[in-house]
Amino acid sequence: xxxxxxxxxxxxxxxxxxxxxxxxxxxxxxxxxxxxxxxxxxxxxxxxxxxxxxxxxxxxxxxxxxxxxxxxxxxxxxxxxxxxxxxxxxxxxxxxxxxxxxxxxxxxxxxxxxxxxxxxxxxxxxxxxxxxxxxxxxxxxxxxxxxxxxxxxxxxxxxx
Amino acid sequence: xxxxxxxxxxxxxxxxxxxxxxxxxxxxxxxxxxxxxxxxxxxxxxxxxxxxxxxxxxxxxxxxxxxxxxxxxxxxxxxxxxxxxxxxxxxxxxxxxxxxxxxxxxxxxxxxxxxxxxxxxxxxxxxxxxxxxxxxxxxxxxxxxxxxxxxxxxxxxxxxxxxxxxxxxxxxxxxxxxxxxxxxxxxxxxxxxxxxxxxxxxxxxxxxxxxxxxxxxxxxxxxxxxxxxxxxxxxxxxxxxxxxxxxxxxxxxxxxxxxxxxxxxxxxxxxxxxxxxxxxxxxxxxxxxxxxxxxxxxxxxxxxxxxxxxxxxxxxxxxxxxxxxxxxxxxxxxxxxxxxxxxxxxxxxxxxxxxxxxxxxxxxxxxxxxxxxxxxxxxxxxxxxxxxxxxxxxxxxxxxxxxxxxxxxxxxxxxxxxxxxxxxxxxxxxxxxxxxxxxxxxxxxxxxxxxxxxxxxxxxxxxxxxxxxxxxxxxxxxxxxxxxxxxxxxxxxxxxxxxxxxxxxxxxxxxxxxxxxxxxxxxxxxxxxxxxxxxxxxxxxxxxxxxxxxxxxxxxxxxxxxxxxxxxxxxxxxxxxxxxxxxxxxxxxxxxxxxxxxxxxxxxxxxxxxxxxxxxxxxxxxxxxxxxxxxxxxxxxxxxxxxxxxxxxxxxxxxxxxxxxxxxxxxxxxxxxxxxxxxxxxxxxxxxxxxxxxxxxxxxxxxxxxxxxxxxxxxxxxxxxxxxxxxxxxxxxxxxxxxxxxxxxxxxxxxxxxxxxxxxx
Numbered sequence: 001x002x003x004x005x006x007x008x009x010x011x012x013x014x015x016x017x018x019x020x021x022x023x024x025x026x027x028x029x030x031x032x033x034x035x036x037x038x039x040x041x042x043x044x045x046x047x048x049x050x051x052x053x054x055x056x057x058x059x060x061x062x063x064x065x066x067x068x069x070x071x072x073x074x075x076x077x078x079x080x081x082x083x084x085x086x087x088x089x090x091x092x093x094x095x096x097x098x099x100x101x102x103x104x105x106x107x108x109x110x111x112x113x114x115x116x117x118x119x120x121x122x123x124x125x126x127x128x129x130x131x132x133x134x135x136x137x138x139x140x141x142x143x144x145x146x147x148x149x150x151x152x153x154x155x156x157x158x159x160x
Numbered sequence: 161x162x163x164x165x166x167x168x169x170x171x172x173x174x175x176x177x178x179x180x181x182x183x184x185x186x187x188x189x190x191x192x193x194x195x196x197x198x199x200x201x202x203x204x205x206x207x208x209x210x211x212x213x214x215x216x217x218x219x220x221x222x223x224x225x226x227x228x229x230x231x232x233x234x235x236x237x238x239x240x241x242x243x244x245x246x247x248x249x250x251x252x253x254x255x256x257x258x259x260x261x262x263x264x265x266x267x268x269x270x271x272x273x274x275x276x277x278x279x280x281x282x283x284x285x286x287x288x289x290x291x292x293x294x295x296x297x298x299x300x301x302x303x304x305x306x307x308x309x310x311x312x313x314x315x316x317x318x319x320x321x322x323x324x325x326x327x328x329x330x331x332x333x334x335x336x337x338x339x340x341x342x343x344x345x346x347x348x349x350x351x352x353x354x355x356x357x358x359x360x361x362x363x364x365x366x367x368x369x370x371x372x373x374x375x376x377x378x379x380x381x382x383x384x385x386x387x388x389x390x391x392x393x394x395x396x397x398x399x400x401x402x403x404x405x406x407x408x409x410x411x412x413x414x415x416x417x418x419x420x421x422x423x424x425x426x427x428x429x430x431x432x433x434x435x436x437x438x439x440x441x442x443x444x445x446x447x448x449x450x451x452x453x454x455x456x457x458x459x460x461x462x463x464x465x466x467x468x469x470x471x472x473x474x475x476x477x478x479x480x481x482x483x484x485x486x487x488x489x490x491x492x493x494x495x496x497x498x499x500x501x502x503x504x505x506x507x508x509x510x511x512x513x514x515x516x517x518x519x520x521x522x523x524x525x526x527x528x529x530x531x532x533x534x535x536x537x538x539x540x541x542x543x544x545x546x547x548x549x550x551x552x553x554x555x556x557x558x559x560x561x562x563x564x565x566x567x568x569x570x571x572x573x574x575x576x577x578x579x580x581x582x583x584x585x586x587x588x589x590x591x592x593x594x595x596x597x598x599x600x601x602x603x604x605x606x607x608x609x610x611x612x613x614x615x616x617x618x619x620x621x622x623x624x625x626x627x628x629x630x631x632x633x634x635x636x637x638x639x640x641x642x643x644x645x646x647x648x649x650x651x652x653x654x655x656x657x658x659x660x661x662x663x664x665x666x667x668x669x670x671x672x673x674x675x676x677x678x679x680x681x682x683x684x685x686x687x688x689x690x691x692x693x694x695x696x697x698x699x700x701x702x703x704x705x706x707x708x709x710x711x712x713x714x715x716x717x718x719x720x721x722x723x724x725x726x727x728x729x730x731x732x733x734x735x736x737x738x739x740x741x742x743x744x745x746x747x748x749x750x751x752x753x754x755x756x757x758x759x760x761x762x763x764x765x766x767x768x769x770x771x772x773x774x775x776x777x778x779x780x781x782x783x784x785x786x787x788x789x790x791x792x793x794x795x796x797x798x799x800x801x802x803x804x805x806x807x808x809x810x811x812x813x814x815x816x817x818x819x820x821x822x823x824x825x826x827x828x829x830x831x832x833x834x835x836x837x838x839x840x841x842x843x844x845x846x847x848x849x850x851x852x853x854x855x856x857x858x859x860x861x862x863x864x865x866x867x868x869x870x871x872x873x874x875x876x877x878x879x880x881x882x883x884x885x886x887x888x889x890x891x892x893x894x895x896x897x898x899x900x901x902x903x904x905x906x907x908x909x910x911x912x913x914x915x916x917x918x919x920x921x
Contacts, residue, residue, distance in 0.1 A: 038530070038564045038572040044614055048768040065768055088660065138771070145571030146614060146712075152771040 045095045045141060047149040049086035054079055062151055070155040071137065073113070073129040080117070082124045083139060085149065094123045095141070102142040109135040113156050129158040213255040213278050217286040219248040219264055228290055230428065231266035237588065237597070238551055239541065240501065241425030254498035254543060256550050259591040264288050267321060267880055267920055268837075268873060316413070320394030325884050325916055326869050328389050328437070330444070330469065330484065332366065332417060335389050338845065339397075340805040341789045343823035347381040347714070347901040349442070349472055350484040350513035351529075355899060356397070357750060358785045358809040358822045359412030363698065367406065367416045374533060374559025374580045379703045381901045382713035386509040386533040386561065388488040390435055390448035390465045393418045400692050401643035401676035405599060405628050408647045408674040409698030411729040411752055421490040421505035422539055423459035427452050434919040441912030442482070444469030457495050464489035472909050475894040479906040481514035481526035502540040509533040515713045516902050517568070525568025527713040535559045551588040556581070565712040573712045575612040581605065597632040597641070609702050615709030617720070618665055619654035620702035638681050645674040649699040653706055662708050663722035670726045672697030686738050696729040704758055704778040710767065716776045717767035718760060724780050728755040745792035756780035762820065762856040774856075782814035785822075799834040810852060820854025824862065824898055838872020850898040860903060863895030880920040888912045
C-alpha cells in the first residue's frame with residue numbers, strides 16, 4: 001500500500017513548490033505595497049461650548065449643554081454676530097495660530113431667517129430676518145473636512 | 161489637545177516592535193525565520209521516528225466497498241491528519257497508546273468518527289465506511305476492528321460542507337445568524353458580529369484557527385471582523401469548560417473558524433478549491449482560491465480571495481454607502497514528522513467598507529472605513545516518548561491591525577491601531593479509560609493600542625498571562641468535564657492624567673479566576689441530560705477605561721470610565737435531548753448573571769464637543785440574562801426532512817430596566833426535499849417584536865421572512881462541483897433586525913438571488 005505523503009513525481013513537486021513560492025512572494029509584495037498612507041489631520045480644537053456676541057454684548061451662551069439667551073432680530077433686519085468658543089478649562093477664545101479651521105453656520109428654516117457673511121477668519125456671521133417666527137442654527141467648526149466642534153441647535157427668534 | 165503627525169503615516173512610539181510599513185517587512189522576515197526554525201525542529205524530530213503504533217486504514221463507500229480517494233483522516237486530539245491516496249488507503253505513524261479519536265471527511269459523504277483503543281499491538285488495521293451524503297445528520301456508519309462509537313465533541317455547533325455552503329454570507333455573523341440562539345449585530349452589511357444568547361463583543365470570542373484575529377470588532381459596532389467567510393473550511397461554536405482555554409470571559413462561547421492556514425496534514429496530491437459567489441441585492445461578486453500540496457518534506461498551502469459588492473437594495477430603496485471591497489490571503493507551510501510537526505503562515509486582510517448615513521446621529525453622508533491586518537503565526541507540536549503526555553504544543557501569533565475612519569468628505573478623521581501578540585504553551589495528556597481530554601496551558605498576550613485623530617483616547621498597552629487546566633472524566637453513564645483558569649491582566653495608559661469626564665487615568669491591574677464544570681449523561685433510550693456551571697472574569701478593555709471622543713463611524717461620542725472594575729459572570733444551564741434515527745430534539749435553559757456588566761450606556765445627552773452625537777458612557781452594572789433554546793429535526797422519509805429551532809433571551813439590569821441590544825425571540829423552520837445528489841428547501845425565519853428595550857433604545861417590530869435554498873453536487877472531469885442557489889427574502893418583505901444599529905434608517909435587504917459555485921480539485 002502506498003504511503004500517501006510523497007506521491008508526486010519530483011518534477012511535479014518542484015513545479016508546485018515554485019507555484020506556491022510565487023504565490024507567497026505575491027502575497028508579500030501586496031502586503032508591502034498597500035497604499036494606505038492617510039493623513040489623520042493634526043491638532044484639533046476641542047471646544048465644549050460657545051458664546052455669541054452682537055455689537056460686543058453677549059446674547060447667547062452654550063455651556064455644559066445649557067443654552068442661555070437667543071439670537072433675536074426683526075423682519076428685514078440684519079444682525080452681525082461674533083462667536084467665541086469655551087474650552088474645557090473654562091477659557092473663552094477663538095482658534096488661532098496655524099490651525100486651518102472653517103466656521104459653518106446652518107439654519108433649519110431659511111424662510112424665517114437667512115445666514116450670510118460667514119467669516120472663518122473673524123469667526124462671525126450675519127442673520128437676516130425674513131418673516132416672523134423661530135428657527136434654529138447650528139454652529140460647526142470644521143477642520144480639514146471634519147467637525148472639531150458642533151453646537152446644539154441654537155434658538156433664533158424673528159420678531160415683526 | 162492631542163499632537164498628531166500632520167503628514168504621512170502617523171508617528172509610532174519608540175518602544176513599538178511593529179511599526180507601520182516596516183512592520184510588514186519585519187513580519188515577512190519573522191515568517192522566514194520561523195519557517196527555518198520549523199524545518200530545523202522537524203529535522204531534529206526525524207531521528208526520533210520510531211513509531212509507537214501504526215494505523216493502516218482504508219476508507220470505503222457504502223456497501224460496495226470501493227475506496228474513497230482523497231478523504232481526510234483527522235486526529236482532533238493530536239491535531240494531525242493524513243489524506244488517503246486514490247484508493248482510499250492511508251497510514252498514520254507514531255500514534256500513542258490509549259484512546260484515539262479519528263474523524264474522516266470527504267465531500268459528498270457524511271463525516272465519520274471512530275474511537276480506537278490503541279493497546280499494545282504495533283499496527284492496527286481499520287476500515288471506515290462512509291455513507292453518501294443526503295441530508296446532514298449525526299448518524300455515523302463506521303466499521304472497524306476496534307471500539308466504535310461517537311466521541312465526545314467540544315463543539316456545540318459545527319457548520320461545514322453543504323450546510324456551510326448554503327449559509328455562506330458576506331460576514332461570519334451573516335453565515336451563523338440562522339443557527340440556534342445566534343443573532344447578528346450589525347451597522348451596515350460589512351461590520352457585523354454574531355451574538356449568542358444575547359452575549360456579543362468579546363464575551364463571544366471570534367477566532368480563526370484557534371487564535372484571535374487581532375481586529376477591534378469586539379470594541380464597537382462599526383468595526384468589521386477581519387475574517388473572510390469564503391476561506392472557512394468549517395465553523396464551530398465551543399461552549400462550556402473548553403472555552404476557558406481561549407479566554408476567561410467567553411461566557412457566550414467561542415466561534416472558531418477553521419481555515420487551516422498552517423497545513424495540519426500533508427496532502428497526498430495537489431488539491432484545492434475554487435469558489436465563486438454572487439448576490440443580486442448588492443451586485444456583489446466574490447472569488448476565492450485555495451491550493452495545497454506536498455513539496456518535498458513540506459506541506460504547502462495558500463489561499464486568496466477578492467470580494468466586491470455595491471450598495472444594498474431594500475424594499476424602500478437603496479441604502480447608500482453600504483459597499484464593501486475586501487481582499488484576503490494567506491500562505492502557510494508545515495512539516496510533519498512522526499514525533500511532531502511544525503509550521504508557520506503569513507496572512508493579510510484588507511477591507512474598505514461604508515457605514516450607512518444616519519442624519520439623526522449627525523452623519524447625513526455616512527462614514528467609511530479602511531482596514532488592514534497583517535499576521536504571522538507559527539506553531540510546533542512534539543510528541544514525547546511517554547505514556548503520560550500526548551503532545552507538547554507551542555504557538556505564537558503576531559497581528560498588526562489598523563483602520564482609518566473617513567468622513568463623507570473623504571477626510572481621514574480617526575486612526576485605530578493595534579499590534580498584538582498571542583503566545584501559548586499547551587500540554588495535552590494521554591487519554592486513558594476514564595481521564596480524557598486533559599489540557600494544561602500557559603498563555604501570554606500583549607496588545608498595543610494606539611489612537612490618532614479626532615479622539616482623545618489614551619494609547620494603552622494591555623498584557624496578560626494565564627494558566628489553564630481542562631480535564632474530562634468519562635464514567636459509564638456520565639461524562640464530567642472541568643476547567644480552571646487564572647488570569648493576571650495589566651493595562652498601562654501611555655500617560656497618566658486626570659480627565660474631567662473619564663476620571664483618574666492610571667495603570668490598572670486585574671486578577672481573576674474562572675472555572676467551569678459540565679456533566680453530560682450518556683444516551684439512555686435516546687435521552688440524555690446535561691448541566692453546566694461556569695464562572696468568568698472579564699477585565700475592562702482600554703477603550704472601556706480610557707475612551708474620550710467622537711467615534712466617527714459608530715455615530716457616538718464615547719466616554720470611558722477609568723474606575724471600572726472587572727466584570728464577573730456566572731452561567732448556569734441545563735438541557736435535555738432526545739435522539740433516534742429519524743428524530744432528534746433538545747431543550748436547553750440558561751441563566752447568565754453578571755456583576756459589573758460593562759456596556760456603553762446611552763446617556764440620552766448630547767456631547768458638549770459634538771452636539772450632533774449622543775454621549776455613550778461605559779458603565780458597569782449588575783445584570784441577568786435568562787433564556788431558552790429548543791431545536792428539533794425529523795427525517796419524514798427517505799427524501800423529506802424538517803427542522804426547527806427557537807430561542808429567546810431576556811436581559812435585565814438588577815436596578816431595573818432592560819439591557820440594550822438584546823435580540824428578540826426568534827424561530828427558524830425549514831423543510832427540504834432531497835433531489836438526487838442535491839436538495840431543495842424552504843426556510844422561514846420569524847422574530848418577535850422587541851419591546852424590552854434599553855434606555856433610549858427604540859422598539860422593533862416583529863417579522864417573518866421566507867427563503868428558498870437549493871444545493872447539489874456532481875463529479876465531472878475528475879473534479880467535484882458543488883452549486884448553491886438561494887433566494888433570500890423571497891416575498892421582498894420590509895423588516896428590521898433589532899441588533900442593526902441603523903435599523904431606523906433603512907430596513908434589511910430585499911429579495912436577493914444568491915449563487916455559489918465551488919470546485920473541489
